[in-house]
Amino acid sequence: MIKVSELNFSYEENVPVIKNVNFEIKKGSYTTIIGHNGSGKSTIAKLLIGLLEKASGSIEIGGFELTEENLTKIRSMVGVVFQNPDNQFIGSTVADDIAFGLENQQVPTNDMQEIIERYAQKVNMSEFLDKEPTKLSGGQKQRVAIAGVLAMDLDIIILDEATSMLDPQGKEEINALVDELHEKSNLTIISITHDMEEVLKSDHVVVLDAGEVKMSGSPKEILNRSEELIELQLDIPFIYKMQSELENVGIKIEKQLDIEGVVSELCQLNSKS
Numbered sequence: 001m002i003k004v005s006e007l008n009f010s011y012e013e014n015v016p017v018i019k020n021v022n023f024e025i026k027k028g029s030y031t032t033i034i035g036h037n038g039s040g041k042s043t044i045a046k047l048l049i050g051l052l053e054k055a056s057g058s059i060e061i062g063g064f065e066l067t068e069e070n071l072t073k074i075r076s077m078v079g080v081v082f083q084n085p086d087n088q089f090i091g092s093t094v095a096d097d098i099a100f101g102l103e104n105q106q107v108p109t110n111d112m113q114e115i116i117e118r119y120a121q122k123v124n125m126s127e128f129l130d131k132e133p134t135k136l137s138g139g140q141k142q143r144v145a146i147a148g149v150l151a152m153d154l155d156i157i158i159l160d161e162a163t164s165m166l167d168p169q170g171k172e173e174i175n176a177l178v179d180e181l182h183e184k185s186n187l188t189i190i191s192i193t194h195d196m197e198e199v200l201k202s203d204h205v206v207v208l209d210a211g212e213v214k215m216s217g218s219p220k221e222i223l224n225r226s227e228e229l230i231e232l233q234l235d236i237p238f239i240y241k242m243q244s245e246l247e248n249v250g251i252k253i254e255k256q257l258d259i260e261g262v263v264s265e266l267c268q269l270n271s272k273s
């Protein structure tokens with residue numbers, strides 16, 4: 001679905017921010033991009049939707065090379081929700097905001113109302129449809145931005161720390177909604193996150209450091225290199241910390257991504273001994 005090759009980018013001359021980045025993303029997969037502050041994650045998101053222009057290399061999306069001519073086509077396939085909702089509002093009401101992308105896609109007016117209501121409900125913003133977006137809280141604005149992008153029936157959604165403003169319950173609700181759409185509609189998800197628990201459930205993880213891809217692989221492949229992750233100032237999920245602690249006291253099991261797996265491995269050890 002996405003192929004990034006030898007991608008380079010700088011904001012300022014002689015200060016490379018993205019350095020020879022390569023990765024591929026399969027259709028319908030869930031990819032997480034992790035890396036500490038300033039590693040270039042948001043810059044990659046902006047390059048992928050053509051908000052920034054690469055210095056060299058190539059970006060292919062859905063079989064199309066990202067170029068000036070293909071920009072409209074690519075923007076009809078990819079949507080992004082950024083970390084700061086203040087930069088993404090344009091309508092005079094919440095309903096207008098959710099409708100914005102749909103209007104660009106020329107969805108018939110009759111269908112639009114139904115879609116707006118459905119997605120407003122999914123993000124718990126139904127009561128706010130007539131309200132001015134500027135009067136919402138940060139978390140509420142973010143829910144509206146998410147509803148607007150999810151309503152567009154895209155092929156690829158990039159979430160750039162899109163739930164970082166939400167409280168734990170709000171985060172969980174949005175994550176569940178994204179998971180549901182991912183499963184039902186074969187949506188390709190790229191989630192830029194600091195949440196290592198989210199990394200565990202992804203199909204593919206890309207680890208960035210100072211604009212370079214340091215690791216790329218399955219969650220297990222990445223987490224088996226925990227020491228390198230710690231060196232890159234990244235957190236280790238609780239489930240992996242626990243298994244390292246077990247190892248420290250001599251209990252060695254095949255590494256698991258969830259608690260059920262750990263329990264099952266421990267039970268097997270117990271029955272063997």
Ligand SMILES: Nc1ncnc2c1ncn2[C@@H]1O[C@H](COP(=O)(O)OP(=O)(O)OP(=O)(O)O)[C@@H](O)[C@H]1O
Binds near residue numbers: 040041
């Ligand atoms: N508009 C800009 N002009 C100049 N430099 C920029 C600009 N935006 C970002 N940078 C620099 O580019 C680098 C990558 O920034 P980017 O925002 O992509 O990082 P990030 O991984 O998204 O970080 P965070 O986790 O804090 O969101 C940083 O060194 C940052 O200072």
Ligand SMILES: [Mg+2]
Binds near residue numbers: 042043160
């Ligand atoms: Mg960022």
